[in-house]
Amino acid sequence: MRHEQVHTDPDPYAPYLLSQAIRAGGFLFVSGQAAVGDDGGIVGRGDFDAQAQQAFSNLERALQAGGSSLGRVVKVTVFLTSMAYVDKMVELRRKWFSAPYPAETMVEVSALYSPDAMIEIEAIALADDAASLRYA
Template sequence: MSRKVIFTPRAPKPIGPYSQAVEAGGFVFVSGQIPLNPQTGEVVEGGIKEQTKQVLENIKAILEASGLAMENVVYVSVFLRDLKLFSEFNEVYSQYFTKDPPARVTIQAADLPRGVLLEVSVIAYRG
């Protein structure tokens, strides 16, 4: 099985030894994204709604670089620093997955990189 590394300057550069995404077997595995502005590399200002929007825009950019869209997402992993943010997170999230939303797991994480409120990774399918 071949694999292809996906990279776009429209999403944050990886801050460690990993790829933004890897395509294999018709699937695109997008690494966990935190709310970094791709131009500045800094965490976006604001609360959970602003951070959620930035994370999903980063994911959207990575998917577009692979020739896919949010509609191709089949599975989402969400890590929230506090599950009390779940409702506000969902308000923004639902704007990106309006029809036939993907399967999803949401868990509370004790700590996330750079003190952010969330991290999200997705799996998309090309088929």
């Protein structure tokens, strides 16, 4: 099975030798998207709402770069530094996804890649076989 690396521009993952996403077998596997801004820094330190907005925006950008979209997401895993944000996640699901909502696993973790990061979202989506990869 052939697989292709997906990039965004800027690509904050490149220095770490990670892929934003990989397209393979009609699916797009998106790496965890956090509240990373174009400058590579965390957006909204200490502000879950701002971080969630940025993480979902980054997820959408990676999906589009890989020839998919939020409407084609079939599975998400959400990593939170506190389950106190569960109610907000329901609101975010309603804002960013539509029925049928993707399958989801939500996990509380003691820390993410940065002590300032509060949320990270990874996804699996259906990819358009005819789409060419592009930089978003």
